[in-house]
Structure formats: structure tokens, C-alpha cells
Amino acid sequence: MVGGGITGLAAAWNLTNAPGAARVVLLEGSGQVGGKLALGDVDGVGVDLGAESLLARRPEAVRLAQQVGLGDDLVHPRAVGAGLWSRGMLRPLPAGTLMGVPSSAAGLGGLLTDAEVAPVSAEPDGRWPALRDDVDVSSFLRERVGAGVVDRLVEPLLGGVYAGRADELSLQATVPALWAAAVEGGSVVVAAAAAARAGLATHAPAFVGIRGGVGRLPLAVADRLRERGVELLTDALVRSLRRTPDGWRLVFGPTTSEQAIDVQAVVLASPAAPTSRLLRDELPYAATLLAGVEYAGMAIVTLVLPRASAGALPGSGLLVPPVEGRFVKAATHSSAKWAWLDESDPEQVVARTSVGRYGEQGDLQLDDHDLAARAVADLADLLAAPLPVRAVRVTRWGGGLPQYQVGHVRRVNAARAALQGAPGLVLAGAAYDGVGVPACIASATKAAQEIQTHLEVLGHGGAG
Numbered sequence: 001m002v003g004g005g006i007t008g009l010a011a012a013w014n015l016t017n018a019p020g021a022a023r024v025v026l027l028e029g030s031g032q033v034g035g036k037l038a039l040g041d042v043d044g045v046g047v048d049l050g051a052e053s054l055l056a057r058r059p060e061a062v063r064l065a066q067q068v069g070l071g072d073d074l075v076h077p078r079a080v081g082a083g084l085w086s087r088g089m090l091r092p093l094p095a096g097t098l099m100g101v102p103s104s105a106a107g108l109g110g111l112l113t114d115a116e117v118a119p120v121s122a123e124p125d126g127r128w129p130a131l132r133d134d135v136d137v138s139s140f141l142r143e144r145v146g147a148g149v150v151d152r153l154v155e156p157l158l159g160g161v162y163a164g165r166a167d168e169l170s171l172q173a174t175v176p177a178l179w180a181a182a183v184e185g186g187s188v189v190v191a192a193a194a195a196a197r198a199g200l201a202t203h204a205p206a207f208v209g210i211r212g213g214v215g216r217l218p219l220a221v222a223d224r225l226r227e228r229g230v231e232l233l234t235d236a237l238v239r240s241l242r243r244t245p246d247g248w249r250l251v252f253g254p255t256t257s258e259q260a261i262d263v264q265a266v267v268l269a270s271p272a273a274p275t276s277r278l279l280r281d282e283l284p285y286a287a288t289l290l291a292g293v294e295y296a297g298m299a300i301v302t303l304v305l306p307r308a309s310a311g312a313l314p315g316s317g318l319l320v321p322p323v324e325g326r327f328v329k330a331a332t333h334s335s336a337k338w339a340w341l342d343e344s345d346p347e348q349v350v351a352r353t354s355v356g357r358y359g360e361q362g363d364l365q366l367d368d369h370d371l372a373a374r375a376v377a378d379l380a381d382l383l384a385a386p387l388p389v390r391a392v393r394v395t396r397w398g399g400g401l402p403q404y405q406v407g408h409v410r411r412v413n414a415a416r417a418a419l420q421g422a423p424g425l426v427l428a429g430a431a432y433d434g435v436g437v438p439a440c441i442a443s444a445t446k447a448a449q450e451i452q453t454h455l456e457v458l459g460h461g462g463a464g
């Protein structure tokens with residue numbers, strides 16, 4: 001296993017589920033497992049520094065948490081509404097949208113002008129040609145539901161998930177439910193309404209967290225893997241991948257004390273750029289395809305404030321559309337959202353803001369002090385309230401989120417096809433089939449199944 005983020009860990013978990021499983025070694029380049037799921041401390045308050053909630057409408061993350069013993073600690077966020085900053089004020093985020101696409105014109109007034117709402121009302125009755133090829137989200141939706149919806153609803157929601165821009169991101173890869181409607185020539189408003197109905201029909205909150213932070217998930221998986229005899233090596237950056245007569249040789253570790261391991265199969269669960277570098281010698285075409293997956297960097301600024309400030313913070317949080325030209329892209333009132341965090345400190349509350357979007361990386365060049373100061377000042381300005389911050393922590397996620405640009409699905413399929421000639425080598429993780437934690441776990445499960453099949457053909461061996 002190359003990479004000890006949630007994908008590599010979940011792949012190892014799946015590979016060792018059955019008795020008599022293969023020997024598994026996980027090589028993680030950094031000093032700790034978890035990747036973008038990371039716990040940290042701000043002034044004595046334990047928080048998530050990266051991902052902080054899990055989509056519960058897909059089963060994978062919840063199931064893995066239960067399997068590794070965190071079932072009793074799964075918690076739903078409190079039902080406090082989120083806001084959207086638009087045209088100088090904070091407004092409630094409309095309910096029932098699909099990545100910002102409304103399921104009807106109801107409830108959009110105020111946020112959008114009458115002229116901006118009109119295309120939403122008209123779209124279900126339009127005659128739309130069936131889409132044949134992938135397209136960027138922005139140009140497709142501008143034609144369907146107008147620029148107002150794209151600028152003020154789709155951009156901030158898409159930005160929240162991908163730190164990306166609607167004019168770059170692929171409709172097919174980022175909003176598959178809208179893509180499915182588009183290839184049929186169907187209405188996107190009707191598709192959004194169907195998705196909203198399906199969500200409501202589950203009668204369950206869409207998201208779930210873990211008491212103490214979702215960063216506990218990779219740590220718990222790692223603990224269970226060690227119990228199963230999996231070797232988890234940290235500070236074990238994989239530097240090269242070479243074919244051998246029986247499989248693959250991985251060279252890893254510091255340049256001063258490199259080590260090598262021979263294995264029959266490898267799951268490459270590192271981000272696209274390091275994976276591309278590893279493939280350069282043996283599979284140059286796949287390497288070139290993966291080198292084309294762009295990433296957005298971002299920073300999370302976590303703030304600890306006196307409890308008296310809680311009233312000034314927005315419900316569970318707010319999103320800010322890029323058209324507003326603000327520094328802060330989003331803010332989460334973490335203590336309002338998560339009861340466990342609220343109860344962890346009677347004196348203080350926690351909020352976090354995110355900064356940086358694809359194509360707007362200049363903001364991230366500020367040093368930590370200045371970046372935090374600008375984020376706090378911008379948030380205080382948005383909330384029209386002073387924010388007497390007691391402690392602050394800046395967490396930088398350079399290369400945090402892959403950008404599924406137009407043609408992403410074709411690119412990934414081509415990269416996987418190029419690996420057909422490399423038996424026992426499998427790609428998994430956020431770069432390919434979805435950036436959310438459940439999607440990463442799903443890709444890990446699929447990768448583990450492929451490796452399992454490969455090992456069965458060979459007779460048992462080891463996966464690195």
C-alpha cells in the first residue's frame with residue numbers, strides 16, 4: 001500500500017478482512033497516517049484540522065467507523081442552518097439544492113433577483129438537446145438555470161467540496177446526477193428535486209461526525225490493522241516502483257537509508273502527483289495522464305473564541321460565493337455544529353474558516369500570522385461583529401483537493417486502461433472517483449477486490 005490516508009488504510013482493511021489474508025505492508029511518506037483526516041489541538045481544544053464531517057447518505061464511511069469500533073461515537077451535526085453571504089448580507093442557504101442547483105424556484109427570492117429566478121422556473125419546460133460530451137459545470141448550468149444560480153449557489157457549494165471553480169470542473173465527474181439528466185436531455189431542476197426527495201425519504205441526517213473528530217477514524221483503522229499484523233511504516237516515502245519477475249519492487253525511506261521491498265501487488269493510494277512520479281519509468285503514459293490532474297491548495301484557519309462570541313457566529317456556518325470577492329471562502333461554527341466540541345470547553349467556542357480556491361492561490365502566500373489576521377478581519381466584517389480571538393491555528397493543505405476538470409472521467413479511465421498491462425498495480429483515492437471520504441473508501445474497497453483477485457490467480461503473496 002502506498003499512502004496511509006483513509007484510502008490506503010481502508011484498502012489494507014479490506015485486504016485483511018478474511019482469515020488467511022495476504023501479508024500487507026503500508027508505506028506512508030509522512031510521520032503519521034490519516035492524510036487529510038487529521039486531529040490537532042488549538043489552545044487545549046481538540047479539533048479536526050482537515051476533513052470534519054462524513055456523508056452519511058453513502059454507507060462506506062459509517063460502516064468502516066462501525067467496523068473499527070467507533071460506532072458508539074458516531075454523532076449527527078446539530079440541526080442549525082447554514083448561511084450564504086450574498087449581496088451584502090447573510091441569508092439562509094436554500095434547502096433542497098443539488099450542488100447549488102435548485103429543485104424549484106421557491107425560496108430563492110431575496111438571494112436571487114426576479115430576473116435570476118425566472119430561468120429556474122422555466123428550465124423544466126425547456127427542450128434540451130441530449131449532452132454528448134463532458135462540459136464544464138458553469139457553461140452548462142448558465143444556459144439552463146442562469147448566471148445568478150451559478151454565481152451565487154453553484155460556485156460556493158462546488159467551491160466547498162473541491163476548492164474549485166465551476167468554469168473548470170467537469171459536470172460528469174463532479175455532479176453525476178446532473179450529468180445523468182443531461183445525457184438524457186432531461187431537466188436539471190427536476191433532477192435536483194428528485195435528489196432532494198430521495199434524501200428526505202431516508203429520514204436520516206445527510207452527514208455524520210465522530211465524537212472527538214473524524215480524524216479518529218484513520219487512527220482507529222490503523223490500530224485495528226496493527227492488531228491484524230499489518231506493518232504500518234511512517235516516514236516511509238516511496239521513491240521508486242520497478243517491475244520484477246514476480247511483481248514489484250518499492251524503494252522507500254529517507255535517501256540516506258533507503259530500503260526496498262518486493263511485493264506481488266501494489267495499491268497506489270497516494271495523490272496523483274506522487275503517483276505519477278512513481279509510474280514515470282514503468283508506465284510513462286499513465287504517468288503523463290496523472291500528471292495532468294491539478295490540485296487546489298487551501299488553508300484552514302481554526303479560531304478559539306470566548307463563549308460570549310458564540311452569538312455573533314453564524315448558525316452552523318456560511319459560504320461565500322467567489323463573486324463577492326472576499327478573502328474567506330467559507331466558515332464553520334464548529335461548536336454550534338458538533339455538540340461534543342461545544343461540551344468540551346465551557347469557556348470557549350471554536351470556529352474555522354477556509355481560504356484559497358483553485359486559481360486564487362495568491363492568498364495562501366501570506367505567512368501564517370498575516371493569513372490568520374486577514375481571515376479573522378474578513379469574517380468579523382462579514383458578521384459585523386468583533387471577534388476577540390484567543391487562539392488561532394493555520395493548517396495548510398497544499399495540494400489539498402484534486403480538481404476534476406472537464407474530461408476527468410476519460411482521463412481516469414485511460415490511466416486505468418494503461419495499467420492493464422501492469423498486473424497487480426491498482427490506483428485508488430481522492431484523485432479518481434470522488435474526493436469525499438466515503439468515495440475514497442469505496443475506491444479502496446474496489447482496489448482491494450482487484451488485488452485479491454490478482455493474488456488468487458497467483459497464489460497468495462504480499463501487497464505493498
Ligand SMILES: Cc1cc2nc3c(=O)[nH]c(=O)nc-3n(C[C@H](O)[C@H](O)[C@H](O)COP(=O)(O)OP(=O)(O)OC[C@H]3O[C@@H](n4cnc5c(N)ncnc54)[C@H](O)[C@@H]3O)c2cc1C
Nearest residue numbers: 003005006007029035036051052053238400429430436437
Ligand atoms: C481541508 C480539507 C477538508 C476536507 N473536508 C472534508 C469533509 O469534511 N468530508 C469529506 O468527506 N471530505 C473532505 N475532504 C476531502 C477528503 O478529506 C480527502 O479527499 C480524503 O481524505 C483523501 O484521502 P486519500 O487517502 O485518498 O488521500 P490523502 O489523505 O491525501 O492521503 C494520501 C497519503 O499518501 C501519502 N503519500 C504521498 N506520496 C507518498 C509516497 N510517495 N509514498 C508514501 N506515501 C505517500 C501522503 O502523505 C498521504 O498521507 C477535505 C479535504 C481537505 C483538504
